[in-house]
Amino acid sequence: MSFFARLKEGLAKTRDILNTPLEDLFTGGQVDEALLEELEDLLVMADFGVEAASQIVTEAKGRLDRKQKKDAKAMREALRETIQSHLEAVQKSVVPPLRVRPWVILVVGVNGVGKTTTIGKLAAHLTSRGEQVLLAAGDTYRAAAVAQLQQWGQRCGCQVISQGQDADAASVVYDALAAARARKMDVLIADTAGRLHTKSNLMEELKKIKRVLGRLDPTAPHETLLVLDGGTGQNAISQVQKFHESIGITGLVVTKLDGTAKGGVVVGLSEKFKIPVRYIGVGEKLEDLQPFEARQFVDALFDP
Numbered sequence: 001m002s003f004f005a006r007l008k009e010g011l012a013k014t015r016d017i018l019n020t021p022l023e024d025l026f027t028g029g030q031v032d033e034a035l036l037e038e039l040e041d042l043l044v045m046a047d048f049g050v051e052a053a054s055q056i057v058t059e060a061k062g063r064l065d066r067k068q069k070k071d072a073k074a075m076r077e078a079l080r081e082t083i084q085s086h087l088e089a090v091q092k093s094v095v096p097p098l099r100v101r102p103w104v105i106l107v108v109g110v111n112g113v114g115k116t117t118t119i120g121k122l123a124a125h126l127t128s129r130g131e132q133v134l135l136a137a138g139d140t141y142r143a144a145a146v147a148q149l150q151q152w153g154q155r156c157g158c159q160v161i162s163q164g165q166d167a168d169a170a171s172v173v174y175d176a177l178a179a180a181r182a183r184k185m186d187v188l189i190a191d192t193a194g195r196l197h198t199k200s201n202l203m204e205e206l207k208k209i210k211r212v213l214g215r216l217d218p219t220a221p222h223e224t225l226l227v228l229d230g231g232t233g234q235n236a237i238s239q240v241q242k243f244h245e246s247i248g249i250t251g252l253v254v255t256k257l258d259g260t261a262k263g264g265v266v267v268g269l270s271e272k273f274k275i276p277v278r279y280i281g282v283g284e285k286l287e288d289l290q291p292f293e294a295r296q297f298v299d300a301l302f303d304p
Contacts, residue, residue, distance in 0.1 A: 003282070003290045008300040010258030010282040015301055017046045017261055026072045031061060035072060039079070046261070047233040049268035056082050056267070083267055084298045092276035093291035094122070094223060094251065096131065102180040102188045104213060104220040106173075107253075108206060108243060109227035111194030114255045116145050118227050118281065119189050120152025121289040122253075126187055127156050134183065136176030136190040137162035138169045138209065149191055159183075169193065169205060170212040177216050190221070203246040210247055225278060227253045228269075233262035240273055249273075255281035255289070263301060 001009075008015075021042050025035060036057055043053035060078040068074035096103035105122075109115045116139065123133045135158050139145035143165045153160040161176035173190045180188040192209065195202035213220040226249045228236045236254075243249050252275055254266055270277060280297070281289040 003287065004296055004300065006282045006288065007257070007280070007296065008303070010260070011263045011300045013259065013261035014046050014263035015304075018042060018302065019304060022076060026076045031064065031068075031072055031075050035075070036061060039075070043264060046264035047268065048264040049234060049237065049272065052268040052271035055271060056086065080298060080302055083301075084294050086267065087270055087277070087292075087294035087297060090270040090274060090277045091292055091294045092251070092278065094126075094225075094278050096126075096187055096222075100219070100222060102134070102177070102185045103222050104177060104180075104217065105187065105189045105223040105225060106192065106206075106209065106213075106221035107189060107225045107227060108192050108247070108249075109194060110239060113194070113227045113229045114281070115139070115194065115227045116148045116152070116191055117284070118225075118253055118255060118279075118289060119149065119191050120156065121281070121286055122279070123152060123158050123189055124156040124286055125289070127158065131186040132184075133158045133187045133189060134176060134180045134185045135160045136173050136188060138173045138176075138191045139193040140165060140167045140169050140172060141193045145191065145193075170209045173209050174212045174216065177213055177220065181216070203242070206247050223250050224248060225251045225253050227255060230254045230257040230265060230280075231260040231262060233260075233265050234268070236265050236269060237272060240269060240275070244273065244275070249275055251276045251278040253277075253279045253281070253289075254292075258282040258288075266297065 040053045040057050044050055060082040063078040107115050107119050126133050135149055135153050137146040137149045137160055146162050150160050161179055163172050226243050257263055277292040279289050280292050
């Protein structure tokens, strides 16, 4: 099964929320205030968020000429085009520039979003392009996280720098960057412990990791990826807000979009933060994490 087929299957619940009511809504008549209000409500139900839903509907209406405003079906296409244009603005995958080696990627997120699995898949994706990747086991709170990362390292041919459980995470990541430089690696991907975005002491640890990396390379980390569970819906908004305020997020990875009725949150995130969506995931398999493509996502969201 292709990735698009898996994505479409994964977004089925979100698509069901949208498509049947949309068909009824756009059966006939003209684009009036009642239709626009119902359309906003539908987008909110699919977890676009109130602000994003309002902005998208207003912009879609603006795409219609006078004649089209008498045809509600034209609004459907305008809506689709508007959503795609918003998503295209944040469609940027991770491409380490040749002039910077090693390219340091720091991966953060709350507990249970799939950070370590995401790192393994990202490492496999980069090694398949010929990049030499080193992994840092910076989640020192869970022995299982270190073991899991080592398994991924074996699977994709990447070495893993680790220390014992409860070791200082900043020290692990510092040693990993030193090793990556000495071994002339292309990319260093650093795992971190899952943390509640509301716990300030854990956020301070992330800031410490960034400071320590900066001692070896003032420009590191070059990428700070926040991994989000797509099924959490609007809660993802507050996570991005807190992490971005604390350490500065440069890219998002939205996982677990398979089976969620809240797939619209990807649109809400792009609208609110304008942070690039680097990758999306729809399952546990290696190929289930792919670079985000706006048109593909919109097709999966709207096509029957």
